[in-house]
Amino acid sequence: MSDAALLAIALLLCVISFGWLALAMDAHWRQVWSSEPPGRTTARWLRILGWMGLAASLALCLRVDHASMASLVWVMNLASAALIVAMVLAWTPRWLRLLVPGRRCS
Amino acid sequence: MFQNFRLTMTWLHTWFGLVLGFVLMVAFFFGALSVFDREFDRWGIPQTRFEAQPLPSFDTLLRPVFESIEPSRESIDEMRGRVHGPMPEHFDTVRAWTLYTTHRDPVMRLNAIYEVPNARDPDDDVFGSRTIDPRSGAVVPDNQLRIGSQFFFPLHYSLQLHWLDLGEWLVGLAALAMLVALVSGVVMHRKLFRELFTFRPDKQLQRSTLDLHNLSGVAALPFHFMFAFTGLVIMAGVYFPVAHVQLEPLHEYYEKLEEQQTGLPHDRAGVAAPLASVDAMVAEARQRWAQRGASGDVGLLIVRHVGDANGYVSVFRAGTDRIGLLGEGIHFKASTGEVLYEEPPSSAVGGVTDFLVGLHLQHFRHWTLRWLYVFGGLLGAVCIATGFIFFIEKRKRQHARQGVSGARVVSALAVTFVTGMVIATLSLLVANRVLPESLTTRELFEQSSFWGAWLLALMHAFWRTGPVAQGQRTSAWSEQCWIIAVMAVLAVVLNWITTGDHLLHTLAVGYWPVAGIDLALLTTAAVAVLAANHLRRRAASPRARGAGVSEGDPAVGVAHV
Amino acid sequence: MAGSPGLSRGDAMKQQSAQGVVLGRIAAGVLGSYVLTWGAVALLIAALPSAGLSFEDAENLSGMLAILLYLAAFLWAFSALSLSRVWVVLAGGGAALAVTASLLQYVVLRSAGG
Numbered sequence: 001m002s003d004a005a006l007l008a009i010a011l012l013l014c015v016i017s018f019g020w021l022a023l024a025m026d027a028h029w030r031q032v033w034s035s036e037p038p039g040r041t042t043a044r045w046l047r048i049l050g051w052m053g054l055a056a057s058l059a060l061c062l063r064v065d066h067a068s069m070a071s072l073v074w075v076m077n078l079a080s081a082a083l084i085v086a087m088v089l090a091w092t093p094r095w096l097r098l099l100v101p102g103r104r105c106s
Numbered sequence: 107m108f109q110n111f112r113l114t115m116t117w118l119h120t121w122f123g124l125v126l127g128f129v130l131m132v133a134f135f136f137g138a139l140s141v142f143d144r145e146f147d148r149w150g151i152p153q154t155r156f157e158a159q160p161l162p163s164f165d166t167l168l169r170p171v172f173e174s175i176e177p178s179r180e181s182i183d184e185m186r187g188r189v190h191g192p193m194p195e196h197f198d199t200v201r202a203w204t205l206y207t208t209h210r211d212p213v214m215r216l217n218a219i220y221e222v223p224n225a226r227d228p229d230d231d232v233f234g235s236r237t238i239d240p241r242s243g244a245v246v247p248d249n250q251l252r253i254g255s256q257f258f259f260p261l262h263y264s265l266q267l268h269w270l271d272l273g274e275w276l277v278g279l280a281a282l283a284m285l286v287a288l289v290s291g292v293v294m295h296r297k298l299f300r301e302l303f304t305f306r307p308d309k310q311l312q313r314s315t316l317d318l319h320n321l322s323g324v325a326a327l328p329f330h331f332m333f334a335f336t337g338l339v340i341m342a343g344v345y346f347p348v349a350h351v352q353l354e355p356l357h358e359y360y361e362k363l364e365e366q367q368t369g370l371p372h373d374r375a376g377v378a379a380p381l382a383s384v385d386a387m388v389a390e391a392r393q394r395w396a397q398r399g400a401s402g403d404v405g406l407l408i409v410r411h412v413g414d415a416n417g418y419v420s421v422f423r424a425g426t427d428r429i430g431l432l433g434e435g436i437h438f439k440a441s442t443g444e445v446l447y448e449e450p451p452s453s454a455v456g457g458v459t460d461f462l463v464g465l466h467l468q469h470f471r472h473w474t475l476r477w478l479y480v481f482g483g484l485l486g487a488v489c490i491a492t493g494f495i496f497f498i499e500k501r502k503r504q505h506a507r508q509g510v511s512g513a514r515v516v517s518a519l520a521v522t523f524v525t526g527m528v529i530a531t532l533s534l535l536v537a538n539r540v541l542p543e544s545l546t547t548r549e550l551f552e553q554s555s556f557w558g559a560w561l562l563a564l565m566h567a568f569w570r571t572g573p574v575a576q577g578q579r580t581s582a583w584s585e586q587c588w589i590i591a592v593m594a595v596l597a598v599v600l601n602w603i604t605t606g607d608h609l610l611h612t613l614a615v616g617y618w619p620v621a622g623i624d625l626a627l628l629t630t631a632a633v634a635v636l637a638a639n640h641l642r643r644r645a646a647s648p649r650a651r652g653a654g655v656s657e658g659d660p661a662v663g664v665a666h667v
Numbered sequence: 668m669a670g671s672p673g674l675s676r677g678d679a680m681k682q683q684s685a686q687g688v689v690l691g692r693i694a695a696g697v698l699g700s701y702v703l704t705w706g707a708v709a710l711l712i713a714a715l716p717s718a719g720l721s722f723e724d725a726e727n728l729s730g731m732l733a734i735l736l737y738l739a740a741f742l743w744a745f746s747a748l749s750l751s752r753v754w755v756v757l758a759g760g761g762a763a764l765a766v767t768a769s770l771l772q773y774v775v776l777r778s779a780g781g
Contacts, residue, residue, distance in 0.1 A: 007474055022303045068429040068461055069472055075328045076478035079485065082325035086303040114746045279697070285738050335734060342730030348708045349726055352765065356713060356772045359779060360722035455724035462731070 003064045007073065010060040014074075014081035017053030019099045020046045022085050031093040033103075046100075054078070115290035122283040124497055124516065127490045129265070129280035131523045134490065136262035137333070138483025139254070139531070141468065141476050144210045145619040146254030150538045152605040155620060156212045159240040161205075161404045164384035167243045168216065172203045172409075175218040177232040185232055190224045197222065199374075200412035201231055207405065208469045209426045210619075214240050251549040253538060257556075258531075263337065266553075271344070277337075278345050284334040291323055298324060312499040319492035322485045329482040330489070336466040339459075368447045370437055371416035379415040382443040391421040391436045394448065398434065405432045405469075409440060418446055426471045430460035487524075494520035498574070506577035514574040518567040518582070525586035526563030528630070532593035533559030535627075539600035579645065587638035594631035598624045692745050692753075699757030700740035706764025708733045713771040 022028040024046035026037035038046065057077060061070040088095050097103070108114045139146065148155050162168060177197050186193060197220035204217045217235045225231075237246045251257060260266060267273030292298060302324055305317045323330065338345070349357045365372045388404055395401055405424025411417040417440030422432040435449040452460060464470070468479060494516060502513035537555035541548050563586060570582035601624060602608040609628075612621035708729045715725035744753050 004474075018303070025300065025303075027300075028303060065472065066428055068465075069470060069475065072429070072465055073472070073475050073478070076475065076482060079326040079329055079482060080478065082302065083321065083485070086305045086321050086325070089303050090305040090307055111746050115742075118742075118745055282734075282737065282741065285734075286741060289738070289742065338734045339731050342733055343726070346705060346708045346730065346733055348705060348729075348768075349712055349722075352709050352769065353712055353772055355776060357722065359776055360716060364722070453721065453724055455720065455728045458731075459724075459727040 006060050006064050010057045010064075010074070011077050011080065013053050013057040013060065014077045015084050016099060017050045017057065018078075018081045018085040019050075019088075019096050020053065021050035022089060023096060023099060024050065028089055028093075028096075031089055032096045112293060115293040119287050119290040119294060120497070123287045123490075123493055126276075126280040126283035127493060128519060128523050129276055130284055130490050131487060131527065132265060133262055133277055133280060133337075134483050134486040135527055136258045138480045138487070140259040140262050141479045141483070142619075142622065143254030143259045144208075145623055146258060147252040147256075148212070148619040149601065149623045150253035150535070151250050152607070153246060154213045154239075155605075155607065155617065156241075158208075158210055158212050159214070161207065161214075161388070161407070162240040162243070164388065164407070167240070168205065168238075169381075169384070171216055171236055171238055171243060171245070172218060175216065175234045175236050177218075177220050177234045181232040181234065185222055185225070185230065188226050188230055189222060190226060194223060197232055199223070201410070203407075203409040203412060205407045208424060209403070209471050210469075212239075213237050213246050249546070249549065250543075251538070251552050253534065253552075257534070257553065263341070274341065274344060278341055281334040281338050284330065285338075288323070288327065288331055288334075291320075292327075295320055295324070312496065315492050315496045315499060319489055319496055322489040322492065326482050326485045326489075330486055333466060333482070333486070336462045339462050340466060368437070370418055370447055371411065373416065374411045374414040375416040377415040378413055379417060379441040381409070381413070381417065381440050382438075384409070384419055387419050387436075387438040387443050388421055390438070390443075390445070391423075391434075394436060395423050395434050400434060402426060411440070415441060417441065425460075425464060425469065429464040429468075429470060430457075431464050431467060431469050433460070491520065491524045494523075502574055503577040506575060511575060514571050517574045517580055518564070518571040521567035521571070521580065521582045521586060522560070522564040525583060525590060526560055526567060528590050528634075529563050529586060529593065530556045530560035532590065532597055532627075532630075535597040536593060536600060539597065539604050581645075584638045584641040584645075587634040587641070590634040591631040591638070594627045594634070598627050688750070691750055695750060695753045695757060696741045696744035699744055699754055699761075700737050702761035703740050703757045703764070704733050704737045704761070706761035706768070707736055709768035710764045710771070713768040713775070717771075717775065 023032060023038070024043045029035075029037045037043075058070070058074045061074045061077070064070065065073060085096075108117060182193065199221040201219040201221050204219070205214060207214050215235055215237045217233060219231050219233045222230055222232055235248070237248050238244060239246055257266075263274060263277050264271070265273035265276060267276070295301075298320075301317075301320065303321075305314070305321050307314050309317075343349075361372060384407075388407075391404070392401070400423065403424045403426065404421055405426075406420075406422040408420040409417065410420070419438045419440050421436050421438070423434040425431050425433055433452070436445060437447045437449075438444065439446050468476065498513050498517045498520065502517070505511070505513040534552055534556040537552045541551055545551065566586070567580075567582045570585065571580040574580050598609070601620070607617070607620050609621060609624050612618075612624065711729035711732065712722075712725050715728065716722050720728070740757060744757065747753050
């Protein structure tokens, strides 16, 4: 796969992971589902998935570039992804429902 | 000073952030533009719009140019008063020739540094330079302002305020204030992580501005910290010149010691000697780099003690594929071409330093990361601008009641340093395309158009912020947004008319330095129109009455410049 | 501000002294921290090469640490209880470090026979 595609996937992974981490927070879960916050187990799984996704994104960055450069790309990806997730939560929070497929909305 | 640590931090954040925030706006905004400094140079000097070039032959092409350089009149003028007796008629002893180039430079700038025999300080020198087209060796006239690398970039760290280096010290203090603001902001903002993704645009302006301030600050916290920190690290020698003041003797002692270890002569021998083929030395350096698994181009070439038996040539690899600017220096004896010293892999401290300096000055080839840097810099500008607006929103009604002009003054300055700064930038670009190339004082006019437009924006902002004194909103934001939109489009059109390089053409041939800037200008115009429209709608809605709802948005708009 | 109506003389004096306190803290934070940092940089540059670092590395490392030290000293200057103690530590400490650095320089140059 081309470097550009790998980097795009790395950014996408960051966005998805931050989405999971946001859903693990009560306030944002309510924004997305307009229902009671997730159970403790669900929240924990969301957090685990989120952190794993961020790690996978770093691994992708490291595959493309020299480690020194990859670390910078990853950190900047984190900033962009956090902002994207915040904007999605502000304007179209329902989009984040895609991140927990199979869950029916109440 | 206060009852507790948090209150102290709040006070520091508010007041240092406010006072030095204006300097920080300049540093962040023009820092973001400087990521593409060379591309701005191409946009502003159409003769140099061609692909970046590899290092041409030194022996046949560069050497005659180096030999033809003469000290510039400005550098000789600067030496006046620093010599014993009269100024020499000519300068025959060349201390060094230098050439620095990157993968984004189509033209190359050759520098020569000359000894001044009767200088009071023997380390003083005069210097000259010449810019060439490396394809032919033809000299490119040097009288045009390099908008990016000569104006925006120095503006970003010196405010172009050179008297007593005041600008550099002010920016340094502002960078410290940035670090202080980040630490104190984290202390103040207790729900840092619980509210990481929170932005509520539909809430009251004061609340949603604070959301955006926190979000832009926290999301890019590593970026903000690293750039303020590395900026200070790069300038540490300027702010703490300990090794050149208090410890100068020790410095000299270690320099001599190092000379013995590396075999690179510190002084001239006083015996004339010829210069062997530098092309052969460059070829040898390339071969040695390849053996170390780091093939690449020359980034920096230095010939020291030119024409002397102690002369030596240093060849450094360009850090195109790394964060560090340069590396793997190899030094050759100038008269014979034999290798004097090959630099060992850098030490731990050296490696960290190269990384920190390189990540800030970014001469690497990574377009994604470059754009992410622009985004980070603009996010910093959003963070500071929303800080101003929060300050105003929090106080303007109280100030209106008390008849204090604080909120009004800050509001006018905020307009000046957000939209006004963009107008000044666009004014420089427009002036660059309108002024005739034959004009000898062209550079001066371009810079004047920048400062003049900024001054006008300041006057307009103060004129229009009357309503803030009554706790109302100002119309300066939306009016300046319209000016931005018109001027940005004008700059693109003028570029088309004066050079023929319209977007369809530059995109078709893939000439990104100019296409990228034109596209960014059009995006700026679009965002400015959106922001102005948004402001008008908010002003018209009944909710806005007396609430000054609209002030938050231009800051967001500018983020997309 | 001091002339606002409704302020008694006592209030005005209090406000004036409050301004003095703030200015004193700012001076300590900006200038005092500078003195301390200068001293620390000097001592590091003087001492580290004897500990095996190259002079350039010593300069670079001390430059990095200088920024962090200045930041810490600056924050402390505003949050410490006693302003006089802040001045003693920052200016006194800085001077002591700088003097030590100069002594060390003297020793190094002397033992090198310079």
